[in-house]
Amino acid sequence: MSTSFTQAPGGKAASAPLMGSEAEPTLFELSVPGRSAYQLRTTGVPEIALEQLIPSELLREEEVAIAEVSERDLVAHFTRLSHRQFSVDLGFYPLGSCTMKYNPKFCDEVANMPGLVDVHPATPASLSQGWLELLVELEESLCEVTGMAAVTLQPAAGAAGELTGLLLMSAYHRARGDRRRRILIPDSAHGTNPASVTLGGYEVTTIPTDERGLVDVAAVKAALDSDVAGIMLTNPNTVGLFEEEIAEIAAAVHEVGGLLYYDGANLNAILGVVRPGDMGFDIMHMNVHKTFATPHGGGGPGAGPVAVSQRLVEYLPGPRPTRLADGKYGYAVPEHSIGRMHSWHGNAMVLARTLAYIKVHGGDGLRLVAERAVLNANWLRKRIAEHYPAAYDRVCMHEVVVSAGAIKKATGAKALDIAKALLEEGFHAPTVYFPLIVDEALMFEPTETESLQTLEALAQSLERIVAKAVSEPGSLAEAPQSTPVRRVDEARAARQLIPTFDAR
Numbered sequence: 001m002s003t004s005f006t007q008a009p010g011g012k013a014a015s016a017p018l019m020g021s022e023a024e025p026t027l028f029e030l031s032v033p034g035r036s037a038y039q040l041r042t043t044g045v046p047e048i049a050l051e052q053l054i055p056s057e058l059l060r061e062e063e064v065a066i067a068e069v070s071e072r073d074l075v076a077h078f079t080r081l082s083h084r085q086f087s088v089d090l091g092f093y094p095l096g097s098c099t100m101k102y103n104p105k106f107c108d109e110v111a112n113m114p115g116l117v118d119v120h121p122a123t124p125a126s127l128s129q130g131w132l133e134l135l136v137e138l139e140e141s142l143c144e145v146t147g148m149a150a151v152t153l154q155p156a157a158g159a160a161g162e163l164t165g166l167l168l169m170s171a172y173h174r175a176r177g178d179r180r181r182r183i184l185i186p187d188s189a190h191g192t193n194p195a196s197v198t199l200g201g202y203e204v205t206t207i208p209t210d211e212r213g214l215v216d217v218a219a220v221k222a223a224l225d226s227d228v229a230g231i232m233l234t235n236p237n238t239v240g241l242f243e244e245e246i247a248e249i250a251a252a253v254h255e256v257g258g259l260l261y262y263d264g265a266n267l268n269a270i271l272g273v274v275r276p277g278d279m280g281f282d283i284m285h286m287n288v289h290k291t292f293a294t295p296h297g298g299g300g301p302g303a304g305p306v307a308v309s310q311r312l313v314e315y316l317p318g319p320r321p322t323r324l325a326d327g328k329y330g331y332a333v334p335e336h337s338i339g340r341m342h343s344w345h346g347n348a349m350v351l352a353r354t355l356a357y358i359k360v361h362g363g364d365g366l367r368l369v370a371e372r373a374v375l376n377a378n379w380l381r382k383r384i385a386e387h388y389p390a391a392y393d394r395v396c397m398h399e400v401v402v403s404a405g406a407i408k409k410a411t412g413a414k415a416l417d418i419a420k421a422l423l424e425e426g427f428h429a430p431t432v433y434f435p436l437i438v439d440e441a442l443m444f445e446p447t448e449t450e451s452l453q454t455l456e457a458l459a460q461s462l463e464r465i466v467a468k469a470v471s472e473p474g475s476l477a478e479a480p481q482s483t484p485v486r487r488v489d490e491a492r493a494a495r496q497l498i499p500t501f502d503a504r
């Protein structure tokens, strides 16, 4: 293999960093035949022909297309790309419902400890006592946080937790010889809820939201009968409000033999204040990547542990890490387990970060997380109310949904235009057009990690954007101007999906 560290002609390797909106070439575009990112010294050991190592009928006939770049160009390429990213470490990321809070580095350090990282998941229990203790302790901590009887750590994320919960519901009813077909879901629910219901083999019955922004209790009661397997409630709901009639709903659903599912993706709003187990819920998932600490988004790993009340413990996925009578740790499979939801222990490194976060905060600290997240959202709700009124103007929880409907009417600028203009102001966009029931929705989730100064800066940016929409009508439709990528054609991206690069 020839090695070259010189700039061969024809390569697009840029000597100066690419800034602004100039496109970063792909590695294939930077590729120069014969160039390589490594160099092997000569050893005197004779080369063995490939045919001597691998039967010739198993050898490829064509060369594999691999980009040929030097280490220097490779590093420069990824470093340039990294400078074009926006992240929680770089700035304010108020993407509602996603809880993009700053994640303390301490949690990463714990997850990087050699005693955790270097253990293969197939290591026998006798040699992985530390890991098993960590998992059992995390299950116990999550029981305490949620007020539930037991937890499975297997589900890979929130949506996987929902599916697990629905399979548990199904197993529970089936064990009673009870075939139920319907699950009630409020119309404000996260899109994963109805998708999970369908995957779980059930049908969705949609419950409307009333004028207060809460679940319409009368509609719940009218929809209940012996065909209802359960209800999925999100609390705080997706307009950021605390569901006030949970006790009444719980009693009515239990009355017809249904179960209550709690979508606890955004548990950071209630940590240390109230517990779903105490409200009468039977099953819940929590997104530990949102609630506690894990950098997520962009397809990064999450974990969606599912907690259950006593009557569902025997159906949990197994094998479960367990504390044995002699104080050591091992595994146990629940009697009527629904089986595995994930290989090994789930996304274990995310779980290690979760326990680190819980331990370093303690009970008082977790309560402070919730109090500050709620305080920040309410401060922002009041601060921007003049131009961006809350969709439901009452005390909110960890996030606030405002409507840009009036701005659109007056200036033509849409929620999407405002979100794009915010990118230019150095902020990540809020969630837009969700929940679907709010006209021109902008959903801000400040999280507890942002300072008063940051929130004030966001409010001032939002004011500047309205002023521009008024003084230069139509101008926001052109935003953003200065980001590496401007507006993408979302319809074309969805209709003509080309996820590969043709290297030939």
Ligand SMILES: *Cc1c(COP(=O)(O)O)cnc(C)c1O
Pocket: 097, 098, 157, 158, 159, 160, 190, 192, 193, 234, 238, 263, 265, 266, 287, 302, 304
């Ligand atoms: C994020 C979220 C989910 C889905 O969680 P994933 O980890 O993305 O699968 C479900 N429900 C609500 C309310 C959420 O905010």
